[in-house]
Amino acid sequence: MGFMRRYEQGSFFLAIEPRRCKSCGVCVQSCPTGILVLNGEGKVTVQDIARCVFCGICEQRCPDFAISVHKDAVLQPSPL
Amino acid sequence: MPNTKELAHHEEVCKRFTGAHALCAGCGIPVCVRTILNAIEEPVVVLNATGCLEVATTRYPTTAWNVPWLHVAFENTAAVASGVETAYRILRRRGKITKDIRFVAFGGDGGTYDIGLQALSGALERGHRFLYVCYDNEAYMNTGNQRSGATPFASQTTTAPTGEKSFGKPQRRKDLTEIVAAHHVTYLAQASISDWHDLAVKVRKAVSVEGSSFLNVLSTCPRGWGHPSDQSIKIAHLAVETCYWPLYEITDGRWHVNYIPEEKRPITEWLCLQQRFAHLFEPRNKGLLLQIQQQVDEDWDRLVRKCQESDGVYETL
Numbered sequence: 001m002g003f004m005r006r007y008e009q010g011s012f013f014l015a016i017e018p019r020r021c022k023s024c025g026v027c028v029q030s031c032p033t034g035i036l037v038l039n040g041e042g043k044v045t046v047q048d049i050a051r052c053v054f055c056g057i058c059e060q061r062c063p064d065f066a067i068s069v070h071k072d073a074v075l076q077p078s079p080l
Numbered sequence: 081m082p083n084t085k086e087l088a089h090h091e092e093v094c095k096r097f098t099g100a101h102a103l104c105a106g107c108g109i110p111v112c113v114r115t116i117l118n119a120i121e122e123p124v125v126v127l128n129a130t131g132c133l134e135v136a137t138t139r140y141p142t143t144a145w146n147v148p149w150l151h152v153a154f155e156n157t158a159a160v161a162s163g164v165e166t167a168y169r170i171l172r173r174r175g176k177i178t179k180d181i182r183f184v185a186f187g188g189d190g191g192t193y194d195i196g197l198q199a200l201s202g203a204l205e206r207g208h209r210f211l212y213v214c215y216d217n218e219a220y221m222n223t224g225n226q227r228s229g230a231t232p233f234a235s236q237t238t239t240a241p242t243g244e245k246s247f248g249k250p251q252r253r254k255d256l257t258e259i260v261a262a263h264h265v266t267y268l269a270q271a272s273i274s275d276w277h278d279l280a281v282k283v284r285k286a287v288s289v290e291g292s293s294f295l296n297v298l299s300t301c302p303r304g305w306g307h308p309s310d311q312s313i314k315i316a317h318l319a320v321e322t323c324y325w326p327l328y329e330i331t332d333g334r335w336h337v338n339y340i341p342e343e344k345r346p347i348t349e350w351l352c353l354q355q356r357f358a359h360l361f362e363p364r365n366k367g368l369l370l371q372i373q374q375q376v377d378e379d380w381d382r383l384v385r386k387c388q389e390s391d392g393v394y395e396t397l
Binding site: 017020022023024025026028029030060061063064065066 | 098108114302310311313
């Protein structure tokens with residue numbers, strides 16, 4: 001549904017729906033590793049997904065449901 | 081008990097309240113509502129008083145709610161909740177409903193402290209099984225920041241302006257949690273949007289009791305309080321750290337403080353971040369700052385004393 005950006009790290013991923021973001025910056029202030037920033041349009045983006053610890057604080061605190069943290073139900077088999 | 085994160089992805093629970101709302105950037109209300117609805121495992125019926133939440137989540141023809149939702153008027157949320165709960169109880173007794181449903185009423189501080197107090201008092205006294213949640217943003221924010229019974233002392237509002245001869249609201253705020261405690265409600269608590277685990281645990285306790293339960297949740301308002309929208313959670317947490325908004329619960333008449341800050345921060349740290357208190361930092365209003373600190377200290381000491389009397393845990397405080 002809609003336009004969603006997906007940032008992956010292993011079996012976890014962070015999904016951001018920029019259309020919903022109201023540029024409040026609560027997630028940027030809350031992120032313990034400081035990887036979230038507001039881009040030129042004022043929408044939240046991930047700077048460096050490798051440093052994400054998937055704590056889910058951004059998801060819990062985002063008032064507009066723009067960020068969500070997921071774990072893939074089916075693990076992708078690693079290539080040989 | 082599964083944690084809120086696990087519950088949020090549970091099929092029954094997820095998407096009860098969605099992002100299709102028009103609440104301001106940085107508003108604390110959606111954080112509060114989502115945490116509460118995510119913490120309840122049972123099917124939920126939501127009752128809503130007039131206010132920011134009701135107006136911004138139900139713009140025709142859209143809605144942010146995926147649960148049965150009812151709004152009647154400003155003043156009668158608790159009365160409507162009583163009616164709905166009674167109807168449910170009777171239909172259940174006749175075997176027409178088999179589900180175990182929970183009722184949650186949301187009201188702002190205007191709809192709870194002032195306008196809806198009479199209906200709330202009646203419903204609590206009759207002991208209907210429902211959870212009343214007051215999201216307290218300390219003024220009538222939906223209509224543009226008019227003073228309410230929850231507005232703190234010396235806060236600037238449009239109906240209590242600041243100037244040469246006035247310093248904002250001259251009266252102190254009402255202590256609604258204690259008013260509700262006087263109804264001998266089985267479970268009631270005070271919580272903040274910044275401490276979501278505490279809030280979620282309180283919701284679980286509240287929906288598991290047989291009678292009425294009540295939650296008073298501090299919710300920030302960037303537009304009305306006059307702070308940058310990204311500071312919302314920080315300011316809500318500072319209210320807890322300064323003991324302005326202590327997190328406590330009352331179970332069967334037993335008072336218990338859930339969080340005691342290691343070091344009690346001065347109230348000026350919380351006040352200086354908000355535009356509505358900016359006038360207090362002018363030299364002529366210096367006395368007011370001391371007065372506010374004194375009020376906070378008195379309230380905190382009184383609360384700790386009550387907790388000591390009822391369970392005697394806090395000897396060192």
